[in-house]
Amino acid sequence: MKTDSIFYRIFQTDPGILFELLGQSPEVAQGYEFKSVEIKQVSFRIDGVLLPTPDASDQTVWFVEFQFQRDSLFYQRFFSEIYLYLKLYPETVDWQAVVIYPKHSIEPAHPYTLRANLNSDQVHRIYLTDLDESIDSLGVGLMRLIVVDSVDTVTQAQALLSKAQAQTQTNPRFAAIIEMIETIVVYKFPQLSREEIENMLGLSELKQTKVYQEALDEGRQEGEQTGILKGKLEGEQSLVLRLLNRRIGDVSPELRSQIQSLPLDQLEALGEALLDFTESSDLVNWLQDHRSE
The missing domain is CATH 3.40.1350 (Trna Endonuclease; Chain: A, domain 1)
Known part of the structure; x- marks a missing residue:
């Protein structure tokens, strides 16, 4: 994970x-x-x-x-x-x-x-x-969800979703919290697709609600205003480069430049793929395979 x-x-x-x-x-x-x-x-x-x-x-x-x-x-x-x-x-x-x-x-x-x-x-x-x-906090609940046993993950994730829905009027980060709960579960069940995770947690219906869509739009606007989207991209770049250094050693300036030009979704995909890398050629091949995307 x-x-x-x-x-x-x-x-x-x-x-x-x-x-x-x-x-x-x-x-x-x-x-x-x-x-x-x-x-x-x-x-x-x-x-x-x-x-x-x-x-x-x-x-x-x-x-x-x-x-x-x-x-x-x-x-x-x-x-x-x-x-x-x-x-x-x-x-x-x-x-x-x-x-x-x-x-x-x-x-x-x-x-x-x-x-x-x-x-x-x-x-x-x-x-x-x-x-x-006993701490009644969505944030602390997210932390517990990361380390809970797999058999209890779905139950705790659903409890957090219910708590998040109950706080829609007071929590401006409602949509972001929902996305984080889903992301944690996706990482804990890598054999399942995101669609299967959404169905398992009942997120398909939730994401169609007016409350969720409004919260998502507000979050996007806030991200554009404060530079959070840019911060996520820069943060993902930094994390991917750090993990690559640990897996395959120093990354050449040319490859580093290619990585920094990737969009956020490809950076996240590379972050998952690099866990299987053993040498720099694995990175070169991955970048070549995904260049057209």
Whole structure:
């Protein structure tokens, strides 16, 4: 499951969810933009960074990492990226760091040399399997849906859909939440088509309702006004290039340019296909096969 991409979309759609996970008010996210930031000099990329807008009252920068595979050197890399960022942006007023794990067993041992960081109030660790089921929040429910057992996925997804429908008058991101629920289920059942998923969840009828269509139109207008669509494209480009670097090594400037020219739907398709790549020729062949599209 392409968790990096899922988390990026969720937090870009509603960054307030991050603060809900920390037990804070989602209103704290007002005045923040969620981005993926590359530290170009060393080819480091932090999964997500909540950057305050210039007029925000709180100028704290939040570093967010989604760690779904065990990595014994994760903390060394994570803090290296943070301090390199602070070196490049010395005007940073303050910072906080959040690491999201699916469960405790994925977290590596705490390096003794980093005890000052790990024991400070600047570093927060979230384990999705520990989330309180009594929390009545769509955002937290999305997080739980990512790690729930497959046998319970449909039931929980339907419960979230019902909750989203009940909040149509108060939640301006109604259509975006519906899309995220569907996307998570699609990733968890890759053997099913999107049409089969829609039928299983009863989304076919929901997407035809006037309420959904109006919310979808409003979301599109808001995206055009705030640049969210552009942000999604740039975010997907960054994530695909990062995953390619991990799978097949450095991507040549020519191939990088071809990837950056792809539309969003092809970037998402490449993000799925690259999981099977083992060498750069796989990427070359994929780009050639999809050039006509």
